Amino acid sequence: MEMSERRKKRLDRSITVRSRGLYALSSWREMTFLLLPRVALVALLCALPLMLDMYWQRVFCAAATYAMLALAFDFLAQYAGLVCLGLSMFIGLGGYVSGSLNHYWGWPIWVTIPLASVTGAALGTLALVLCLRLRGVYFAIVSFMLPLFLVSFIVATSILGSTEGISSLDYLPNIWVEQYLLVGALLVALFGLRRLMTEDFGIILQAVKDNDQAVKASGIDITAYKIKALFLAALIGSFCGAYLSHLYGWLGLSMFAMDFSILPIAATVMGGMGTLAGPVIGAFVLTPLSEALRGFGQLRVVLYSLILLAFILYKPEGILNYLERKYFQFERWEKV
């Protein structure tokens, strides 16, 4: 009885093996092999704003914002085990804090954006801290409710411009600051988180995700670690919110919109969950795609959801894992 005659055999490329560990320093070729993907990503991100026209520069801003949110989602979901369906809460908090400081007290952008990132992150963390006792599904549920709750809070108390929003905020000084502030933040967030995950902090977080009882038994305070992880993700989200409010010079309830929650998730699934760089790639693929479909109105959300479903069902590894495999390994069919 013959079950299957062939199977796919995967082997590391010789250069993969040679560039492992300290040996990578032995020749330029190995170092280039390791650095190429990283440098390519950085160079592409830095060069794109120079090549695009006005309209696509705005799209680039949106894509980079979604990329940062996707990064935050991926970090929380895959490294801290907290599935956050309400990323728009962070955007909204950051945006509202920086917008209000700028509008009511007239503080300059260079104060409001950093201040709002930290304050917004603190508020967002505070809102979710109570739910940290919950895991998995329960955390997802509560985080999904919170942005809707904040919207109804703003409408109910009619503070902060209520349904109208606040307009005429200060704009970012010029287009290059606009673009490169975001690119810089994205790169810092991406490489910072990647580095962090290989430090002790990241190792403990991953252990918490895999088996929190065991980590607790080792005398480590898991809640403290979860709070720190949450704060980092919220910091990224709030920065985006603060940035967006000054990019458009306007803020409103649409900062809590479902788009900010769902597109990053779609981007994460598409790019490859747990890779950190994957979500960034996913966001830069999805956002221009959805921009091209702007004419179809509501179809955009349907489209992201369908892409999301297709990837999660048929290609759960995502784009980056696939590319990574092709880059580091070769495959061939082999007789069994």
Next chain:
Amino acid sequence: MEILIYGAVNSMIFMLLAAGFALVYGVSRIPNFAHGAVYVLVGFLTWSFLNDLKLPYILAILLALVVSALLGLIIYRFVLIRLRGMPTSEIIASFAVSLVILEGLRLQGIAGFKGFIGPFYSLPPFFDAKINVAGVFVDFQRLFILGFGSLILLAIYLFTHYSKAGLKLRAIAQDEQAAMMLGIHPDRTAMLSLAVGSALAGMAAVLVLPLGNLAVEQGYHVLIRALAVCIVGGLGSWAGTILASLVLGYTVIISSTLLGTVWESMVLVGTIILILLLKPSGLLGKQKELEERV
């Protein structure tokens, strides 16, 4: 008195909204985020059957319920079955299904489809009249909700305790491996639970929607209410679900008479956070849930 009666009706609405979600989660551990979408879809299907196909009301409702049960089957068979045991993916995938359905209902201009936007859609009440109950005027639809709601609860109880399929559902919920050894098919059971859960969402839609307008946004609100009941009550416990519906139903009614209806969702979230602080496993959650949640 008014608060008492309307609170009872409101509690029953909460109960109906949460029943399907609680059933699916209790049996198959699948958080069905498409619950609210099925609810709204059944509303619009009934509306289309009534107004476009000119079917009699009863027939329209029954057809819509059949479609919802089928939809539950399809969601499980083609989407969730591939993701069993991966909670993150299950949440994301069912949420995506929900978005496809809800935002799809808003699509315009495809195949002459006008999109369900605007306040023009509402289902007629079964029987348009009001009655004086102990000094308060209550319309018949609200009484229907109370009556049918109790019937549905009774039916769920009888189904899960006395029918063979219902016993299978409970067996899987209690101990999946032991149930599998006795020849109960976990996938088929989960499929059944999703079909029943979606049909329950449909029944809730048909009963509750005649009270107001049909709108796509309700899908999200229904989901939130169902989740609120489940969190407060403690998942997997029917008594908890009933108790939580009563608590939330009365809290919402009392707060909206005192503060105004805009505060409803805030009261919901406030209650949830309070419960989580005081008793993380929900009002009547069992030890098993506690282990999983804390």
